Amino acid sequence: MVALAVSTPAAIDVRDLCKDYQLASNVVHALRGVSLRVMPGEFVAVMGPSGSGKSTFMNLIGCLDRPSSGTYLLDGVDVTRLRPNQLAALRGSKLGFIFQGFNLLPRMDALENVMLPMVYGGVSGSERNERAHAALQAVGLVDRANHRPNELSGGQQQRVAIARSLVNAPSVILADEPTGNLDSRTSIEIMGILQTLNQAGATIVLVTHEPDIAGYCSRRVAFKDGLVVSDEPNRQIVSAARVMATWPPQDAESAA
């Protein structure tokens, strides 16, 4: 019998991605030929100095903008050929987003915020409710389901946002500086939740300028001047659960 090799498509497969911005009479080459494959189950940190092209890259892989040239396959689908409505549908079903500023709607409670991405997905009311509860459970926040964002701490708000990113079972979660507005302890808690989700199979691409935060990821990709200048597996992944178990760190204690 002949065994057929079945290859899993990359979650994200970009080749020679370029993005130019026209500024008055100048052209800014924000991305100058980026090629990157992210396989299902990876947890990738995207790093690099300000202006290196990280946001431009995230906007492109988040289907929020189109490249000037190059190709992008999201879960095997050629994104660059899609019409705007097809792109929006793909974004809603295949991508989950987590932002530095949480981006929750203030008049809605946690459960309603988590249900939002399902509004356009043709999901029945009872299933929406069930899936949103399960997502809140996954981030340990079921008991806050009926609280509005202003009744929650920053870490809790980010957990609601993580739950919201999960409800459509996306192929990839894109996190843009998710710990940028949080204190050190809460940042590690959030990284612990992302590590747990990743261990359960979630694919995550996370932008950070903090090496400590990148230490929790399994692969580190660095941008500079619109190019990927390094791309390496992290052979010493830090366990957030372990760091939390011995919190606060010794040196912080003696400094206090």
Ligand code: ADP
């Ligand atoms: P990073 O996220 O790493 O700080 P960006 O992707 O925001 O980098 O920016 C990359 C380059 O593209 C920078 O030189 C920036 O000034 C430029 N840039 C980003 N967005 C725009 C825009 N909308 N119009 C013009 N230039 C832009």
